[in-house]
Amino acid sequence: MRHGDLPQFEVYAVRYGTVHRQRSENFIVRDFHDGPMPMDYFVWLIRGKDRQYLVDTGFNADAAAARGRQFLRSPIAGLNSLGVSPGQIADVIITHMHYDHAGNIDLLPGARLHVQEKELQYSVSKYMGFKPLRHAYSVRDVEAMVRRLYNDEIVFHDGDSRIAPGIELVHVGGHTMGLQAVRVHTARGWVVLASDASHYYDNILNESPFPVVHDVGAMLLGHRRLMSLGESPSHVVPGHDPLVMHRFPRHGDPANELVALHLEPNG
Secondary structure: OOHHHOOOOEEEEEEEEEEOOEHHHOOOOOOOOOOEOOEEEEEEEEEOOOOEEEEOOOOOHHHHHHHOOEEOOOOOHHHHHHOOOHHHEEEEEOOOOEHHHHOOHHHOOOOEEEEEHHHHHHHOOHHHHOHHHHOOEOHHHHHHHHHHHHOOOEEEEOOOEEEEOOEEEEEOOOOOOOOEEEEEEEOOEEEEEEEOOOOOHHHHHOOOOOOOOOOHHHHHHHHHHHHHHOOOHHHEEEOOOOOHHHHOOEOOOHHHOEEEOOOOOOO
């Protein structure tokens, strides 16, 4: 299929939580100019003419309370502001299985879950014997994923793949063994949802890794690869940066905290 023949999708970031952090917490290489650098939590909706794809499923109020996060809204209920009900979501892309990306799948019964096979393997591997690596996983979420597997509701991917014309999965690893980004064709060109391949713009633009990482080399290579897959640096969207809410146009009621990534950035 030629580039000009590809469908053009709308892509929305839905902000559902936040937490206070210091800049020094967000980079392996210490930044001596320390100060507040909060982290936001998002899920993403890819909307086509006749089909919607959800990227990640977020966490719930119980997980927020247990981990000291500010819970703003249910990320699944937040889709209502886009006119999308959970029953309309047939495909869910799980970028990786950390608690803030793979919770709430019980709210999407029957949906197909697209995940890298390496990610499920990693979540039950010898590496989970190390507290720093398992800290961001939830046993409950891993168990829920296994149940979905035994219910024939998981689609495994082994590396890069295309799940529909104009929607591509890009396996980059790094943060986790099976982390995948999502490349989406839009009216402004190819937009890359980096997820936790890069938490912040500064991680990827400065090649300065986030400290929760399985493989630093893979993370840095992933930064370069994702930058090559977007039309420009503004087309690569990090997974947790509050600047996303300021750089892209708001959609609908500002209180719903939705931004449209398929539109040109502000300014």
